[in-house]
Amino acid sequence: MIESVEIKKIASYDEHGITLNNLKSINYIYGANGSGKTSISKVLRKPENYSDSRINWKGGVSIQTLVYNKEFIDENFYQDENVKGIFTLGEESQEKREQINLKKKEIDDLSQGNINLEASLKLKKEELDSIESQFEEKCWILKQQYDSDFKPGFKGVRNSKTEFKEKFLQEINNPDILLTREQIVETAQTVFSNSLEKVNLFNSFDVNALSVLEKDLIFEKVIVGKDNIQIANVINKLKISDWVKAGHVHLKSSEGICPFCQQKIPEDLPKQLEDYFDESYNTQINQVESLSKSYKSQYSLISSFVTDILNGNSSYLKLDSIDQQKKLLESKIQTNLILIDKKTSEPSSIVKIKSIAEEISLINIEIDIGNAAIKKHNSLIDNITEEKRKLISQIWRFIVETGKDNHSEYLGNKENVSKAISGISSRIADSKAKIDALSEEIRNIESQITSITPTITVMNRILNSFGFENFRFDVAEEAGQYKIIRPSGESAKDTLSEGEKTFITFLYFYHLLSGSVEKDSITVDRIIVFDDPVSSLDSNILFIVSNLIRSVIEQVRSTSLVKQVFILTHNIYFHKEVTFNKNRAGSDRLTDETFWLLRKKEQKSSIEICEKNPIKTSYELLWHELQKAIDEQSNTLQNIMRRIIENYFKILARVGDDELINKFEPDEKILCRSLFSWVNDGSHIINEDLFVQYSPELNEKYLEVFKKIFKLTDQEGHYNMMMSGIH
Template sequence: MIEHISIKEVATCDEYGIQITGLKKVNFIYGANGSGKTTITKYLYNPNDAIFQKCALGWLDGMPIKALVYNKDFKDRNFGKGNIDGVFTLGQATKEQTEAIEKKSKQRQEIKEEGRKQKKSLEYLNNKLLELENDFKEEAWTEIYKKYETDYKEAFRGVMQKELFKNKLLDEFETNTSVLLSHDELREKANTVFGEAPAPMPPIKSIDFVRVVEIGEDSIWKKKLVGKADVEIGSLIQRLNLNDWVNEGREHLQGDATCPFCQQKTITENFRKQLEGYFDETFLKDTRLIKSYSEELSVCTENVLNVLQQIESAERANKNTKLDIETFSAYLKTLSSQFVSNKELSHSKVKEPSRSIELVSVNEQLVNIRELILIANSEIGKHNAIVANYTVERAELIKSIWKCIVEESRLRIQHFLKHQTGQQKGIAALTKRIDDRRLKFKALDDEIRMLNKNVTSIQPSVDEINKLLSSYGFQNFRIVPCKTMKNQYQVQREDGTLAESTLSEGEVTFITFLYFLQLAKGSTSEESITEERILVIDDPICSLDSNILFVVSSLLKEIIKKIKRCEGNIKQLILLTHNVYFHKEVSFIDGRTKECNETAFWILRKINNVSSIQSFEMKNPIQNSYELLWMELKNKNHNSGLTIQNTMRRIIENYFKILGKYGDDELIQKFTNHQEQEICRSMISWINDGSHSIPDDLFIERQSATVDKYFEVFKNIFVHTKHVEHYNMMMGAQSLN
């Protein structure tokens, strides 16, 4: 059953729309043409249409039911294509078959009703469980978290939100096996462990100085490199100690006989051979080695120095350094000086190979520096071990804190878990029963569909429609089977010709409505004739004669009675009409009952091209046409000002002219002075003009003030004709505002 309808941003409904709430089993919506009735029926027929994307339907227990809609579109769909789909009913079923279907349908309905109750019970249990969990969550937050928030803030990191804290508390209750400590012990440990967390430190890079020491300690540096003494020129060079001088000059010898020293042509071939003999291969090999060592030593010392300077810079900037930085810097300064000295000595050896030199030993400084680095790295290792242990200590402390909290709140947690488990078991059991009932419902539904398929027939629906047509004077046409198509029917004249194109609008309306009523009882499908459905009917008496109005209302009242008694598969009716007499007739219960708690009433209006709806709950706002005029007048704030003139004119005509035999002039003369008479004449002219024409723009702008002024004149007509009691009676009834 539909409980709520919201129509927004379509046709004459604005962004606020119309809200039809509190729908009952039987619902009457009265509204003038163009007020939005058809829009409502179109939406209920196809709520998934894109134009209704802002609209919404609210279903009882969230369970949708198929809506069968009668409106102009229904006529076009079913009587605008030549043939009519046959409607299957149980008319040909035997008594036993019908009783079997009715019995199973009743069982299915009982299962559905029980399922609806169980669904409500399940919703109730779920809400109670949610309420229980929310209460515990709030209690855990206020009684536990807030109490220890300051002392154990570090332990609560990551769960400083109500739901997370609750879940953590329950998880620790199930899994925490830590040793139980007192709050004093926990606070004391927290002061130490929850301080600033130490960070792990990388070890200091080690240095490789083996090659530097090896080169510096090589014997080549002490060796005096001179030529061979047994060469003729050799004794002279060695006696004069010109070995290095001659060796360097030798490098400048040209290809000619010019001496690089005196620039004379003194270099003979024999002299060249003596020089080559003096500086033999051994000499050349040793000098090349000296040069190579000098270059390699320069590179190695530079690399070692760069590494050590980087270490010094980094560790001096590290406030937590484990290196004896001052001693390290002193050693490094000495080492740097030694490297400079050795660089100069090695260069001198390259220039003067005959010199015997001894490089400064850097081994001691390098060993001292390496020892400082080893000591520092040892301390760093100890520090990192402490850091690793700190993480473990911190984790153990946090577990101990939660253990203490859990034990302190054990009774509270156990109480919650006991009730939570009970609720969850109840929900699980009820869910299983609902699932089992759903399977039983489907099995029964399949049985009923099969039984329906075996005993349904189209002919009873056709016979029923033809019987009603004949009973109410439609003798010149009837519904007959289509000769070319199975389960299709046509409207045929007595002479055998097809009548659809020659039917009057009233005849089409009546036969369409009778077809709709048969469809409400059956279906165009054999399997679905007993499906639950909602009837939505829009102005079924449009274009019908007045005597047919009572026929239609009588047929509908029978359906309404069954709906109220919960008989049959029609569960709800929404009827919309603009006809006062039909509304009054179809909504009439009996002479004694004025209201029914299964019936609801609305009036749909369109003001300034925007639809609005007013609920009257169980009270029927439509009594008779004259009372309706007064209701419209009392409801002037809900209606367009353009209708007020026509309403006043019709009231005066009905009460004074038709019943009281008063003319306009006689009413005017009832006023005592000329000024009041002119005002009355003006008002009568105004209402007569406004009920037969469209006011111009200027008149519309002054409409509000004009209505208020003439409303007072309207009342004074009753006062001066001594009928004010009638005015008070009609206006003093319960307001519809």
């Protein structure tokens, strides 16, 4: 059964089109000529021809759709001389008919089961979609959390939740090493920098030369004069070697007078002092002075070296640590300089030089660490493309690791639902296979007992019963075909009147509903569409067709091949006839019905669903006004009767006054003609100054004539229906 229909981009339907939702077994669509009814029937007949429109089937199972419209008439009655025969099951094969019915019942049960399974499958697929959506959202949260840090690594998937999730799943088995967020950010600053340049390495300071100076034993040696000199005993005893050395310098320019006590010095004193401060002494003194210069030079180099490093403000070095070592260096250097100056001025003193090798070594270690980072940086530049790829992989390794709990939950939920989907799908497939097998068995049985002859007999009987005696159906010479012939045997197909064509094509279609033009498709389920089956009230066709369609509607409500019916019309009287149901309360719709109003405005069609039968026509209201006028003895009675006669007979059936008058016996014709004169006078003359009083007796007479008009034209049923409907 069809659940909904979408009609778009065809005739007066634009790209938005219309949608008929929640369709029932019986669906009435009313619309004026040109409002778009035929377009709907075309889509229902061959949806594959209209790619922009769509039919949604209950349970996803399509059913054969038979459509009565102009295309059906053209294809079956205007192309060839003969028409295809309608195969039906022979009545004599009761046993095989029962077999078919049992198999169809089994197919119906399987189909209903499939509908339930399809509903369950839909729910499971929706659940799976929800699982995918939830996991997708959790992946997107990760993206938002790390987007500012890992933006280059997310290139290509930053603007799509679905693509980000798919990338996550692609990277789930990423074998790269797992870095911390900080490590990734640090590397990314280099790898994804827009201005990468190589950086020069730092030279370390060679501390060996300084260590040799610091360890020289001369600093801890007492430097004094020659001890085997007479004066040496006094100098050494008083430990005034450094004082004497300083005085010895002044003695040379004192002219024999002591520069301190101003006494005449002994003649041999200069000689003794020269001997005391011999060449060995002077050599040691020179050594101390040389060491002092070298040490100060090294200190200067160290100071400049460390200062340059700090001033370079390199991001690859721990400058705080180096600055701390520099301060320790400066402290030791100042101490050592004092000690060295002391040794220089007081050679006999013993000084212990503090080593600065440890501070220099620590600075060199920081330099080595910085150089390692610089080498890595330079290597990145040399291999930037590969490094970018590597870092992006490491970013996704980090993301996958961070989201692994979400992924595990997602896999578990997905596996459970996917198993359920697979199980349901398998059951549906098995059921469909059984349906196909049963359908094939039915076709085999049908092929054994089908015939086109019974349909001819039934159609000819109906034609005779409704007074169509000038033509009939007969078996054509071509196998499986009919021909339409006159009583003389001549072909009648090209000489049929419009009324005859209308009825015969509908009759053919009506019997096609319970048969098929194919021998093996007689008992397949079907949906029926009637597109404006009547266009006028010529003779009794409208009421005959209405009655036959109502029988199809009753088939839908019982167990039959017809599962759903659509009735499209612009004829309000046909609509009223075909929607008549004794169980209907007023104009309320029944539970298995839908009512639709199709309209066209500014070359655009639209539709609306109605809770009640929307066609309570002005014609129907006239009958209500008629009863009211009768009850109230209103002087509007004439106008109401005129409008009813004009609408029902003159306008729709094109039956004139004379034709209606001639239906009466001679003695009643005068009364009938009088009625028409009376209603015309009452309808069209405006009595301004003349007051006319119509008696109840006159009203009664003309009401009797009014009723008899319907009786004599075989429309008494319509009269009774309309009058009963207003009580």
